[in-house]
Amino acid sequence: MSHRSCALVLAIAGATAVAGQTVTLAQRSANIQSFEKVWTTVSDKHWDPKLGGLNWQAVHDELLPKMEAAKTADEARDILNDMVGRLKQTHFGIFPGSVYHDLDASSDDPEKGSGEATPGIDVRVLDGHAIVTDVEGGSPAAAKGVKRGWEILRIGDTEIPPVVKRIQEQFKDTTLLYLRLSRSVQSRLEGSDGSTVTVEFLDGADRKVLIGLDRAKPRGKIAHLGNMPPLPAWSEWRKLPQDVGYVRFNVFFDPEGLAKTMEEAIKGCRDCRGFVLDLRGNPGGIGGLAMGVAGWFTDQSGLKLGTMYLRGLTIKFVIFPRAEPFRGPLAVLMDGCSASTSEILAGGLKDIHRARLFGTRTAAAALPSVIERLPNGDGFQYAIANYISQGGKPLEGIGAIPDEEVPLTRRQLLEGKDSALDAAVEWIQKQKP
Amino acid sequence: MNRYFDRFNMRIGLALAFAGVLAAADLPKGETLLDKYIEVTGGKAAYSKMHSQMMTGTMEFPAMGLKGKLTIYSAEPDKQYFEVNFEGVGKMQEGSNGDIAWANSAMQGPRIKEGGEKTESLMRGKFNAELNWRDMYKTVETLAMETVDGKQCYKILATPKSGNPKTFWYDKDSNLMVKMSAVTATPQGDIQSDTSVSDYRKEGDILVPHKMSIKAGPMEISMTVDSMQINPEIPKNTFDVPDEVKALVKKP
Numbered sequence: 001m002s003h004r005s006c007a008l009v010l011a012i013a014g015a016t017a018v019a020g021q022t023v024t025l026a027q028r029s030a031n032i033q034s035f036e037k038v039w040t041t042v043s044d045k046h047w048d049p050k051l052g053g054l055n056w057q058a059v060h061d062e063l064l065p066k067m068e069a070a071k072t073a074d075e076a077r078d079i080l081n082d083m084v085g086r087l088k089q090t091h092f093g094i095f096p097g098s099v100y101h102d103l104d105a106s107s108d109d110p111e112k113g114s115g116e117a118t119p120g121i122d123v124r125v126l127d128g129h130a131i132v133t134d135v136e137g138g139s140p141a142a143a144k145g146v147k148r149g150w151e152i153l154r155i156g157d158t159e160i161p162p163v164v165k166r167i168q169e170q171f172k173d174t175t176l177l178y179l180r181l182s183r184s185v186q187s188r189l190e191g192s193d194g195s196t197v198t199v200e201f202l203d204g205a206d207r208k209v210l211i212g213l214d215r216a217k218p219r220g221k222i223a224h225l226g227n228m229p230p231l232p233a234w235s236e237w238r239k240l241p242q243d244v245g246y247v248r249f250n251v252f253f254d255p256e257g258l259a260k261t262m263e264e265a266i267k268g269c270r271d272c273r274g275f276v277l278d279l280r281g282n283p284g285g286i287g288g289l290a291m292g293v294a295g296w297f298t299d300q301s302g303l304k305l306g307t308m309y310l311r312g313l314t315i316k317f318v319i320f321p322r323a324e325p326f327r328g329p330l331a332v333l334m335d336g337c338s339a340s341t342s343e344i345l346a347g348g349l350k351d352i353h354r355a356r357l358f359g360t361r362t363a364a365a366a367l368p369s370v371i372e373r374l375p376n377g378d379g380f381q382y383a384i385a386n387y388i389s390q391g392g393k394p395l396e397g398i399g400a401i402p403d404e405e406v407p408l409t410r411r412q413l414l415e416g417k418d419s420a421l422d423a424a425v426e427w428i429q430k431q432k433p
Numbered sequence: 434m435n436r437y438f439d440r441f442n443m444r445i446g447l448a449l450a451f452a453g454v455l456a457a458a459d460l461p462k463g464e465t466l467l468d469k470y471i472e473v474t475g476g477k478a479a480y481s482k483m484h485s486q487m488m489t490g491t492m493e494f495p496a497m498g499l500k501g502k503l504t505i506y507s508a509e510p511d512k513q514y515f516e517v518n519f520e521g522v523g524k525m526q527e528g529s530n531g532d533i534a535w536a537n538s539a540m541q542g543p544r545i546k547e548g549g550e551k552t553e554s555l556m557r558g559k560f561n562a563e564l565n566w567r568d569m570y571k572t573v574e575t576l577a578m579e580t581v582d583g584k585q586c587y588k589i590l591a592t593p594k595s596g597n598p599k600t601f602w603y604d605k606d607s608n609l610m611v612k613m614s615a616v617t618a619t620p621q622g623d624i625q626s627d628t629s630v631s632d633y634r635k636e637g638d639i640l641v642p643h644k645m646s647i648k649a650g651p652m653e654i655s656m657t658v659d660s661m662q663i664n665p666e667i668p669k670n671t672f673d674v675p676d677e678v679k680a681l682v683k684k685p
Binding site: 045224253256258289295312313314315318324384 | 541
């Protein structure tokens with residue numbers, strides 16, 4: 001699973017504000033322009049011209065005086081977030097311009113610095129505990145002997161269990177809970193390249209261990225795509241001992257790099273008993289790549305993953321089969337940090353009966369979105385479309401549902417097991433060659 | 434009183450009806466406008482001297498902050514190669530040679546166009562299509578006068594021999610095309626788009642639009658021409674169908 005998991009989605013949706021300062025006249029004007037820009041964009045570009053019955057003009061009239069009176073950048077941002085929050089949909093949010101350079105400004109540690117460097121740990125919150133689910137080979141964490149299954153108790157001066165508890169309470173009713181929990185821990189581990197973070201773990205023998213971990217540049221190539229914040233992107237494949245191909249990638253970016261990995265995987269494992277596509281922790285990215293990846297796994301023309309509905313435009317997510325695709329059993333692994341394009345791919349492959357899904361339900365945050373800079377410098381993310389998977393159901397708010405629910409547990413991780421992968425391989429082995 | 438009122442109404446009615454007849458009669462024929470477009474952009478002789486082109490430019494999705502370098506080669510009689518390279522997306526290619534129309538990208542892989550999409554791509558791939566519009570359209574009809582960007586324009590419906598009809602708007606004063614509306618067949622479904630055409634500049638002996646703004650639903654795309662060469666040296670194999678596309682051709 002990706003150590004940069006969920007970064008994009010949460011950074012955009014929930015990054016906290018930089019310290020507030022009193023606005024100047026020019027900033028006030030820029031805030032009001034930003035207000036109008038956000039309001040008009042939603043009014044003009046939301047796929048549903050009626051906004052589900054929401055009186056958008058009334059929202060404008062209610063919030064504009066508040067915006068005119070906003071005294072700090074934080075206040076202005078809160079008002080804009082209040083406005084788009086009335087839509088009650090994911091992928092609508094305002095984030096500080098600083099996020100473009102610092103994906104997550106939230107930090108309890110003023111010494112950590114800004115940046116995306118990481119000790120090389122991937123984290124999920126399992127049963128209310130922040131658990132290490134992966135340690136990147138060759139990373140500072142690996143060098144210090146951190147193991148899968150260890151619990152994170154403290155990062156710097158921050159006790160993690162209370163943070164987890166607060167987030168669980170705050171987001172208990174949303175499908176994004178799993179994503180936010182993971183990100184809340186992950187973001188505290190990140191910082192500038194070369195900086196150090198002290199982490200208290202509960203090791204495999206339930207002993208408290210305090211380790212100073214260096215942060216290193218994240219794995220992969222930094223991918224740029226328009227107004228999106230730059231993201232590290234990597235992809236890899238290997239042949240498992242059970243004669244099963246295994247592919248994973250941390251984000252749906254860098255199409256050329258991903259295509260190369262997919263091509264090598266399919267060529268290198270053409271006669272394998274099956275394939276596992278690991279989308280756990282993958283927050284999505286370029287929607288069109290879902291069709292591209294699916295094309296490696298079918299030779300049937302005309303199949304669709306689903307349909308995207310924009311205002312005045314409908315786009316079918318058609319799969320274009322590659323010349324020599326893999327036709328054998330395909331298993332997809334996913335979890336609550338698989339979002340957006342990951343859900344489109346997993347849900348669509350399930351709907352067309354091409355793949356069997358293992359793991360836990362995805363984040364249910366599948367709306368395609370774009371990001372624009374506002375006149376006041378903040379970033380504005382807004383969804384431009386609705387998406388219905390080929391089975392006829394929206395992914396938003398529902399997510400892709402696994403065929404076999406296989407939650408991670410600390411015990412299994414400590415035993416070196418990957419229960420979702422094991423279940424997928426077992427299923428593949430039962431299929432007819 | 435009523436009698437006068439009726440007569441007044443009748444005269445207005447007659448006047449309006451007569452005006453309508455006049456207006457329809459006044460509108461130039463579609464054929465005339467398309468021929469005139471050739472004339473005002475350089476004339477048949479100038480077009481006939483062109484046998485190939487290379488264009489470089491920029492393609493942009495402004496809302497996404499996405500910008501790419503665009504290169505288009507085209508040559509007689511029906512060869513075309515289109516390439517755009519976006520940072521973070523990679524190279525996207527399309528081509529046609531009068532027989533096969535194809536597309537290839539790292540994002541979605543290679544594919545051979547079929548059905549309506551193939552028909553339209555082959556049509557677009559015909560060199561000097563403007564000059565030879567009679568080969569493409571079975572009818573061209575002037576529908577009305579409309580204002581586009583403050584300019585009085587003739588609105589023309591062009592129905593191709595195959596594929597979806599297109600609507601063009603020609604500036605009444607300059608006879609340059611300023612807008613086009615069409616439904617484009619794609620595997621993802623038919624896409625309705627409106628394209629504004631502007632910034633005509635002379636390239637060789639031909640006036641060529643250097644800016645196009647395309648609107649399809651909420652998406653906006655702009656294309657600008659940076660340079661254009663008439664009858665250039667075209668690199669060998671430019672119009673060849675890539676091997677990965679050839680591999681898709683079903684073997685008997």
